[in-house]
Each structure stands twice: as C-alpha cells, then as structure tokens.
Amino acid sequence: MQINTNTSTWAFPGGGTAAAAADSSVSRGDTLVGGNTSTAAQPGVLLAQADTHNPSASSQNGNNGTPAQSANTTPFWGAGTVPAPNALTALRQAERDRTDPLRLGVNEVYRDAITLASDRTGYPRATIAAVISAEAGPLRGKRLDEATNQRFYGELHPQLDPKAKLGKADAAEWKAVRSELSATWDPQSYNTTSKAGGLTQFLESTWIESATKPGSYVNQQAKSLGLVNDANQVVDRAGLLDLRFDATTSIVAAAELDKGYFTQLSARTKDDGTPLVPADLPADQKAQYIYLVHHEGAGGAAQILKGTLTDARAEGLLQNHVADADKRQAMIDAREGSAAKAYTAYLWQYIEQRIVPANFR
Template sequence: MATKARTYTVKSGDTLWGISQHFDTDVETLARLNHLQGRQKHILSIGQVIVLPDAQDDVDTELTIRVLDLAFRPIKRPKLKLEFDAGHKELVGSDQGLVGPVKVLDHAKGLKVWFKELDGRYALIAEHEALPLGKKQLTLTSRRMLVRGKYWVEQGSSARASADVKREIQRTHPTPHIPVQPSSGSPAPAAKVGSSAASKPAAAPATTAPKPQQPQPVVKETRVDGGKPQQAVGAVFAEGNLHLSPANEKYRKLLLDISKKHALTPHALAALINAEASKLESGEWNANAQAGSSSAAGLTQFLNRTWLQVATDKRSAVNQKLKADHGYEQVNGQWQGDTYSIYGKKGKVKTDIKSAPVLALRFTPAYSIDAAAVYGLINLDYLADKGLNIAALAPEDKAKVMYLAHHEGAAGALDVIKGALTEERAAELLPIQVGAKKAKELAGRFDGKYALAYPYWLYAYTDSKINVVNFMVKPDGLQPRTMSDIAKALNGQAAAKPKAKAVPAPSPPTRQTANPPAPAAGSSDPGTVGGIGKLVNPLAVCTIRTAGLASARSATFGKVRNNNTKNHQGIDLAADSGTTIYAVANGKVISLSRAFTATANFGAYVLLAVDVNDLPEKQRKHYQASYPNNKEVYFFYAHLSEIDAALDKPNGKFVTAGKALGKTGASGNAKGMTTIAKGGHLHFEVRHRTNDIGKGLGGRLDPLPFLVSYTMPK
C-alpha cells in the first residue's frame, strides 16, 4: 500500500479554495495548518508546499455513537460490541455516553451494535445495512434500560430489571404523557391573517416556546439482596406508543392529532419532522428558527414560496384558517414576476392576501408541523399521479418517500426510483453531497457509473435520516423496509450493490512526501487542481444577440438602446431556449428564482458569487482596478427555463467552473423569444454588489472583459 501524501506543491493557477476542494477539506483547515492569515490565504507562490490534514483515504465513515436510555439520558460508560468491516470490536464509552470515533473502512458492509446489559448479556440495539459516508454521529437508545446513576452492577448488589419497573408504572399510569396546549385537535388560536383590507398586522412570532406542563416523574425504589437499593425513574410517556425526547414532549399532542388528520402514524410524522427541523442544543425542535442566508423559517424550515404554495392546498391548516377567518371559498396562488402570491376567492371576487401575516404562521408549531405533513402528501400525490402505487405503502415507507421527494424534488425522486437518472445528472449530484474525492471513489466501486452510485448513496442516506423505530416506545419487532426495498416494491429500481472494497494491510504512517500527488483525473487543466484560476464562458458559444435589435451594440452593456437613451444592464448572448449555461468560475450560488412562467423582469435566474482571487490574473486585475476592496464578484444569468435542482439549498451551493447550472429560456420579459431568430438569448450580468441593484446600471459593470471569447456580429 502506498503511503498517503501530506503535502501538496502549488502549481500555476492554484488557489487555497481549489486545493481544499480537491483534497476534500476546507480553506480554514488548510489556513490553520499552514499558518496563513488574512490575504496570505489568497496569495500562493508556485512551488509553495501546502501541508494537508492527516489523510484518511481508506476510511469511508468516521462514526461517533451516543448511547441513551429510554428516557433519553446518556448511559454512563456504555459497553458496546460493534461488528463492522467483517470484524468485531468492543468499546467502552465516556460518562456522557459517547463511544468513538470509530473509523469504518467500508461503509457498505454495514454496522451492528450490541449493548451489554446488567446481566452481562449483549442485546442488539442497532443494525445498519450500510452507513452514510463522512463524519456522522449515531444516537442509539436502549429500550430495555431505564436507569439513574451507574448502570453497571456493584459488588454485593443486584439489579431489578427496568422492564419490571416499566410494566408497574404502565399498570398504574396507563397513558402518562405531558399535556400539550392547546388540548383540542385544532391548531392553536392565532390572529386573523390575510386580506389586503386587514387593518391589524400579524403578531410577531414568540421569542420563546411555551413552557410545557411537566408531570411528576414516577419513582420506584426497591431493596434488593445485598442491602443496597436500586432506583429507577419511570418518566416514560407512552401515549400513542410515541417515543419523544423530553425537550420535544410539548409537541406530542400535535403529532398525535395531525398524524390522525392526515392518515399518517405519529411515529412516521415525528421521524419526518425530526429530519427537517432546526434544533436547539437540547435537541428541541426550534419553533422560532430563522435561516440567515435564505427565507427558511419556523420549526420545519419552510421557504417563503413553498409555505405560500402549501397554503393553497385545502388539506393544510393554514388554508383552512384563511377560509375560516375571511369566508373564502378557495385560496389560490399565482406567480407575478419572480414572486409567488396568494389570493382568496369568494364567488367571482378575488382578494389579494398579504403574505407577511401568513408567513408569520410558520412560527406556530401547529401550523408548521401540519404543513410539513401536507407538503409530504403533495409530493406523494405527484408520484402517485406518475404511476407509483403509493397507497400500498406502509406509513413508515411513506415517511421515507416523503423525505426522498423533499431532498430531490418530486420529479427528481421519480427519476431515481424509476432508474431514469442520467449519468450526467448523477455525476453532478454526488460530488455536491459527499465531495468530489469520495464521489469518485464510490463511483469507482460501480465501474465508474455515477447513475448507480448516486441512488445507492441517496437510499442509504434516507434510511439514516428516517427511522420510525426511534420514535416508538415498543417497536414490537418492527423492521422498516430500506428505501431500496421500497423502490423495488413500487416497481422501481432497487439500489445496486457496490463492489467489495479491498481493505489494505496497515502500514506505518508517514509525515512527509517528496513527490506531490498528481492532479485530479479529468481535470480541465493538467497544470492546476481542478482548473483553478480559469474562466469558462457562460455558454458553449458566445455570440452577441442581434435579432429584434437595431444592432449588436444594443445587446451590450451601458446606455446603448433607444438612440443611446436607455440602459442595458448586461449583455445578451444569442441562444435557443434549452441551451445549457455554465458556471464561469468556482463559486457559490447565493440566489436563484424559479419564476419560469413569469412574463416580466428577469424571470427565472441564478446569481453566482466568486472569490476575486479565484479569477484568472487578467480579470482579477481588471476588477480590482475599480473595486480594490471587494472580495467577491457576482455573475447573473437571467430568463432561464431550467435550474439545477441541487442549487436550491438554504445556504447556497458551491460549484466548480464549467458546471451546468441550468438552461436558457424565455421567462420574464423575454417572453416569446424561444429561438435565436426570435431574439432568444441569455441575459448575462457582472455585478460588484448584491444590494441596491435597481433599474439603472448601479452595481453592475461590463461583462465582456469576463468572457473568454465571443463573437460581435457586424
């Protein structure tokens, strides 16, 4: 086995960001290891040696296990036996119940975890067919352990089985649980919301969640042989067989009522909410969460437009509230430019509904949890309309399909399930999820076929995120099907199995290497890592538009239209609708709009932020001559017909130069311009700021110097 290199020698065009992407790490880690501060992060010299983190090239998963008892308390110093990589290992955890990290060489061989109980026997508490890639924490609950203090047996004492205590508690307290306000099945009362005629604004969301009513714990103490008492605290809440952490007990009543309303099980709904919710340090689902980089807000982190779209579904509590408050017969929605708005309808009268008070309902858990269930049902309806027998699925299966559809989008989920995912699309998605290096390694185990590797990863990821058993007090032997088995049951394509990974013999570690690693295979520039410092044109062929204009000059930047009296904020590059657009440099998509049916303004668009130091020297100097203090430059693509679904993430997505972002179209005020002859084009801008971008030229600069090449018709 070759030793792992821990250094990299800088080549022409390299940047620290590019090196971090190639070696599956991050800029701050590299900066810390190499004592780079401030501008030093962006000024590298050819031949400079960059120290890399300790490589774990052969490790698929680095796993930390947290062991809890039935009441979600950490079990001190848990004793576990693990089976992974075709071998066994016994470990003892910390006082906080933490075991690991455990380095798993082959995630595809799965994991079994046994917990050593008081009687010295091992009980199987977890079994995973495959593990997720990367660094993960696995929280396991021993449903046979309900303890306080030390769980190990001290000399001279014996333990009373916690199962006996639990049975006694349940006999004397048949359905103990924490009551949740309100006690009715309807969502909590809220101020009337909606119409443009409303005179009172909606109340701001509460800054703190209501304090739950806490029951007195049931305490049982028995004297055992040896004279020492064994105490068990039996705060076990069993209503609906729903197992929740103490921090989330306040949501029990809502989960029970909402799951019944939508014909789900409370365990399936709880698993879905837990996967989607923003969480506080205590593990509590944060009802007042607000993303800093997107409009996502509330317990289930709904984006503005998605929340408003759910409000138009008659099954949602928000829809029912709007109708009840204002007497609407229907609540419908429509796109206006790149904005989605809703309106109420009574007879033939349409009334615009103000968005702000409706969006504020995201901070009320009753509406937020209900909306998550309805959104899942909307996606299931789409899949059912496409021929999948969703009705035949068990509730725990539906929860997994709901999550899959939320992760991929309903159309993307359908492609994966039906085995219709293209190789090109899969090759774009997998690196986004696991990093370029691990994606290439995983695809290699499928003979280089990303279209097989991505569903395999996605199904295993879904299985790791959604497990209804974690939310059941008594699973009674329930073993939910894997997502792969569910796909097969839907007459879809089960995940292919990867080839066995050769586990190398251990070799002594190395601290340095005289020979730096070779550039990435398939790199667009063999002299750089991943083509860093290169610029790519936004279209494969860049020709300035002429159709429908007085001249090609009218499609360039500046006051170039209507006899030099009207501004044009970017350039128009001639293109038929459906032409692929590309990321011009390594960067991050920070904003986008899917207003594909809009007939005004820019329609559907993508905004890409690029670190100035990731531009080639020529363009970097050109930009810094005017904006020496700017750290980023922004590239704007408008009038699109398609946008890569993977870009629609709350915190944006990093992309590499040349990555397909979407396709040109005729959205916005380019309506009808579907071919080059009809004026079809990509509107492309370069911006030096993201705020105060208006109708003039403010915040913008000429894009032509940022094109690698272009044709200017006469």
C-alpha cells in the first residue's frame, strides 16, 4: 500500500509540524516495531483487568473462567475462537450498535471478536477495528481465490459446478466477488522480516510475554489448550506462537496489551511536567495514540512524543521499514539531515492516514 505525501498536521517535538515524508511507503501488515523497540522490551505491562471474561457470555464460561468456544460455522479464513452466543436480547444488541457503532463490511465475521475486546478493555469497537485494519494484511493469492470460491459457489450460486467453466456473465461476477473480498483481513498475516504474525502482528517475544501474564485473555486461552501451565510457564512454544493466528485471541490480546501500554504512557510527562498524552482527547485522536503505543511500546512512544529519539536508533527503524536506501536518504535530507525527525514524520503520517475509526462506524 502506497502512502501519499499529504502534509501532516501533527505537532512536531521541538516546534513546527510533521510534514509528510517525501516518497515514502509502507506495506499493510508491516510492523513498525523492530530491534530494541520491540514491545517486549518494555517492562511492567499492565494488562486490562476490568473484566476477566466476557460478561455477556458468563453463562458459557468453563471452570477456568475461559469463554467457551463457538461451534458456529465461519468462512475458512475464520474468526477464530469466538465465544459462544450469549443471552443478550436483540434490543440490547441494537442499543450497543447505537451507542458503540461498528461497520465492518467484508470483515463482518470479526464483529464478535472485536466486541469481546471492547468489553474487556472499554475501548470503542471502531477504535479496535481501525488498529486491526492498519496491521492485518489482506487476503491475497490462493487464499483470496479460496475465499472467492466459497462465497461464489457456496453462498451465491450453489447450483453451479466449481469444476465447470464459467460463462461470461458468471466469470465477471466471480471477479467482482474477488475484488470485494480483497479487502478482507487475513488472520494468517505474517511479516517474514520481523516474524510478526496474526491480525494484530504480534512479535514472538511480545506474544509469549502476554501469554504468561496471569488473567490476560491469551493466558486463559493458552492454559485451556495446554500451551501454558498453571505456573504461567510455556509448555509448547511452537503451539503458543501458532495461537497468534487465531483471530479472536489476536484481537483481544492486542487490545489488552495496548491498554496497558497506553496507561503507562499516560502517566509520563514532558520535562516541563505536562503530560505526554493530552487529557480529554477526542476518541478518534486517542485511537491514534493507542496505535502509537501498539507499535512502539510505552518507552518508544514516549521517545517519539518527547523528541528524544536518537538519530542512530531512528536510522535502524527507517531501514526496517523503507527498503530503498535512496528513499531513506531523501527522507532524512528533507528533515534537516535528522533520521529521528524523518522517522517521526513517517510514523505520524501512517497513523493519520490509517487510524480513522470513523471509517468503521
């Protein structure tokens, strides 16, 4: 996905505004965390503890407090381990949609998972959807073809033989369905460089950290599957890392982790004592700060906001995300030779363009 070069309006540490980096690009699904900026490097994560399980599904919980799993059939790309249907009335569901609207289009299969994440963190569902959208890679290639065939033959035209050649009109419709589904989030998203995986692009170390935090959703799921023992020690590392590709677990785990990091960041101040995160932020702007900590961790986000990111560290970050050396140098040159300013502008530009909760209401 190419990012355009519209001028950013974010306040730039040290004065001025963070204009868009020249000729920069970033791919959906690329993690903006790398090297020593890994979220796993940030100590003292405070996972959300407001709810230990989905309150609307409490009657379905097992003995260990882990939501029971749904037996509902979902598309092959799946919504993951979505909790079993709860006892909410249609009236209460309608009220939730009125007060916390959510519009997902072709990603409707993830509604229950996003709602669960919202229940556990208190974050608006549209905020959570925006973070997922900025992280997850779309269905593509063979997986996109399989999804298209499932929709076209399984739902729209079950009378047609998948092995038979399509007529002109049917072939055009198949292509239209494929085009529509190309915006579907792929829970198998994987970054071969950083090894970040799943809808919310967890690094291996961060996932293990979250899975061994008592009370977290991923900890509950991992224990129920025998991947983590009662002492919160990893029993099956490979199986635990594969759990990143369960859509519901990935979505809820990210929301909980983000809330912990955002809480840490909100407690930090600038040198003059003013808070790094302005008080009473509008929900949509708060979502952008939430995404900042999602990628940078509380410590990395603090460096961005305080303007203390060093050029040496920023050069490594830019190299992780902009492969073309000439483009990287052009970005640095456009920022008075400062790699830190170039990376900061690059990051805010991506956040502004991709974290737009209004797109999901």
